[in-house]
Amino acid sequence: MTDRRTITLTVNGVRHEREVETRLTLGDFLRRDLGLTGTHLGCEHGVCGACTVHLDGEAVRSCILFAVQADGARVTTVEGLAKPDGTLHPVQQAFRDHHGLQCGFCTPGMLMTLAAFLAENANPTEREVREAISGNICRCTGYQGIVAAALDAARTAAKGA
Amino acid sequence: MKPAPFTYHDPRSVSDLVALLGKHENAKLLAGGQSLGPMLNFRYVVPDHLIDLNRIPELAYIRPGSGTLEIGAMTRQRALERSAEVKRACPALTEALGFVGHFQTRNRGTLGGSLCHLDPSAELPGVCALHDAALTVTGPKGARQVAMADWGVAFMTPNLAPEEVLTSITLQLWREPHGHAFVEMARRHGDFAIAGVGCLVALDSAGKAKRVALALVGVTQAPVRLAAAEKLLTGTDLSDDALRAAAAEIDKLEALDDAHVSAAYRKRLAGVLLGRAVRQAAARARGATQGTPR
Numbered sequence: 001m002t003d004r005r006t007i008t009l010t011v012n013g014v015r016h017e018r019e020v021e022t023r024l025t026l027g028d029f030l031r032r033d034l035g036l037t038g039t040h041l042g043c044e045h046g047v048c049g050a051c052t053v054h055l056d057g058e059a060v061r062s063c064i065l066f067a068v069q070a071d072g073a074r075v076t077t078v079e080g081l082a083k084p085d086g087t088l089h090p091v092q093q094a095f096r097d098h099h100g101l102q103c104g105f106c107t108p109g110m111l112m113t114l115a116a117f118l119a120e121n122a123n124p125t126e127r128e129v130r131e132a133i134s135g136n137i138c139r140c141t142g143y144q145g146i147v148a149a150a151l152d153a154a155r156t157a158a159k160g161a
Numbered sequence: 162m163k164p165a166p167f168t169y170h171d172p173r174s175v176s177d178l179v180a181l182l183g184k185h186e187n188a189k190l191l192a193g194g195q196s197l198g199p200m201l202n203f204r205y206v207v208p209d210h211l212i213d214l215n216r217i218p219e220l221a222y223i224r225p226g227s228g229t230l231e232i233g234a235m236t237r238q239r240a241l242e243r244s245a246e247v248k249r250a251c252p253a254l255t256e257a258l259g260f261v262g263h264f265q266t267r268n269r270g271t272l273g274g275s276l277c278h279l280d281p282s283a284e285l286p287g288v289c290a291l292h293d294a295a296l297t298v299t300g301p302k303g304a305r306q307v308a309m310a311d312w313g314v315a316f317m318t319p320n321l322a323p324e325e326v327l328t329s330i331t332l333q334l335w336r337e338p339h340g341h342a343f344v345e346m347a348r349r350h351g352d353f354a355i356a357g358v359g360c361l362v363a364l365d366s367a368g369k370a371k372r373v374a375l376a377l378v379g380v381t382q383a384p385v386r387l388a389a390a391e392k393l394l395t396g397t398d399l400s401d402d403a404l405r406a407a408a409a410e411i412d413k414l415e416a417l418d419d420a421h422v423s424a425a426y427r428k429r430l431a432g433v434l435l436g437r438a439v440r441q442a443a444a445r446a447r448g449a450t451q452g453t454p455r
Contacts, residue, residue, distance in 0.1 A: 064198025135263025
């Protein structure tokens with residue numbers, strides 16, 4: 001017997017209604033049911049941060065949240081970060097400018113984490129940036145480029161405002 | 162699909178929740194899911210029924226009282242961290258929250274979830290011990306109160322029957338001016354702490370400690386108050402000798418021992434952290450001052 005529910009949620013501004021098994025995680029739902037494979041699943045137990053998305057504006061780990069729990073919610077994934085015309089989000093642009101990624105596996109989680117963090121803390125110190133990404137594991141960059149990108153994105157956003 | 166199949170329930174009120182708990186065997190309560198989620202994914206826990214508490218708004222609130230701070234069990238850690246009221250009334254809680262996982266996990270994690278999971282190294286149960294919290298547990302026979310000192314009955318086992326749910330936590334605040342501190346050591350920021358110490362200190366006009374509270378996490382099976390150390394420090398000027406004598410009380414505890422951290426190291430570290438916590442709390446007590454003059 002499988003336990004199923006019909007859920008309705010908005011992902012990157014688009015409304016979706018789907019029937020899901022209740023034990024389906026939000027991460028798997030985004031990737032398999034909606035085809036939004038930008039969200040990466042790494043450890044699948046809430047440690048690596050690759051699966052970070054925004055749930056009603058807050059950064060959360062989508063591998064340990066069930067899709068059914070997002071019923072009625074507004075979800076943003078990395079696909080929803082750039083503007084519809086393709087203009088990159090300041091954090092994305094800064095990652096490109098500062099070599100904030102190598103293999104790219106952690107990148108969607110890093111971007112979603114930093115976008116949420118900078119929205120709340122527009123003028124962070126390096127230490128605060130490092131603490132903000134302490135829940136996101138990168139095995140390539142040594143974090144230097146990521147930290148530089150985050151600090152630059154904060155400066156860019158401050159100039160733009 | 163990571164977790165084994167279960168039947169999902171999302172009650173909208175505490176009364177509906179209690180009715181569900183009375184009806185189903187092998188049910189697990191889902192609070193913030195930051196510990197239970199991984200346990201379900203690994204199939205460490207295989208409940209037949211998963212009862213989600215996230216759609217019960219009456220369980221999430223921060224309610225300052227007279228000399229108390231009452232917090233609904235489903236209040237998110239992030240809401241507590243951001244709360245100016247919590248920072249004013251109970252800054253040890255705000256300070257400890259900075260060590261709890263990462264901001265993404267605090268966005269979901271709850272105070273009640275942390276208390277019911279009862280990881281030995283969890284910071285929030287330590288703060289509850291520090292502030293002599295009273296826990297309200299609700300079940301089919303109504304509500305009952307459990308003192309934090311009686312909450313942990315064994316390793317990761319709270320004083321909670323299968324048909325009961327933790328609904329609120331009431332922290333006792335000190336009325337006299339005092340200082341606070343929460344310090345810990347973890348291998349990486351946000352990891353489970355090897356040891357952590359929370360401290361409250363009130364000083365008399367001569368600068369001697371007139372009241373001391375010390376809570377220890379990570380060392381024993383559940384958080385503990387260090388009553389003997391508190392007693393040793395009370396009335397002293399918190400000198401290095403006094404702190405050493407207080408820290409020696411930790412040696413008498415039966416400490417957790419694992420492949421990464423031996424019991425001896427854990428205790429030695431806890432003694433160092435005790436000194437740091439007391440010194441920081443005392444410095445803050447000298448500087449002026451929390452307390453709840455209402």
